Amino acid sequence: MSKLLAALIASLFATVAMAQASAPVATPAVTKAEAKADKADGKAMNSEAKTDAKADTKVSKAQAKADKKKADAANDAAKDKSKAQAKIDKADPADKAKATAKAEKTAADANADQAKADVKADTKVAKVKTDAKSDKTKAAIKTEKTQAEGQAAVDKAAAKN
Numbered sequence: 001m002s003k004l005l006a007a008l009i010a011s012l013f014a015t016v017a018m019a020q021a022s023a024p025v026a027t028p029a030v031t032k033a034e035a036k037a038d039k040a041d042g043k044a045m046n047s048e049a050k051t052d053a054k055a056d057t058k059v060s061k062a063q064a065k066a067d068k069k070k071a072d073a074a075n076d077a078a079k080d081k082s083k084a085q086a087k088i089d090k091a092d093p094a095d096k097a098k099a100t101a102k103a104e105k106t107a108a109d110a111n112a113d114q115a116k117a118d119v120k121a122d123t124k125v126a127k128v129k130t131d132a133k134s135d136k137t138k139a140a141i142k143t144e145k146t147q148a149e150g151q152a153a154v155d156k157a158a159a160k161n
Helices: 002-020 028-090 093-160
Strands: none
16 A cells, blocks of 8 residues: 555656646747648638538428428318319219219328328438538548648647757
8 A cells, every 4th residue: 555655646746847847849840830730720610611501501491392392292182182072062962972982082192192292302301411411521520630630740840849
């Protein structure tokens, strides 16, 4: 236990001694490398922000388009159902059963068409969202790479001195 305590105290003193040592003065090469890295980092972050905004805009447009297609499909289905109901209402009492069966088939077809349109619209939106996420991820990776390259250049300049 006393050896452990002695090691901890020794490491504490070593840390304090290192903390009091003066920091190395930045050389012109290091300063230049840092400035270049900061500039590249700023450009990369700006590019990433533009890519994110563009991707978000694409998703919003796709969602709006899908919502419109869904609404159109719902309206078409409602029209078809109301026409079928009107035929039932006009039908003679003897033909009412036949008209009702035909109207039910028309309603089922209208519902199926609406469901197909909804699925198609949702699929397109999902694809656009996936593409947008991919674009955002690529931009983020590019930014990280630029930051890492900049830090490597700064470290290399510092190591030369």
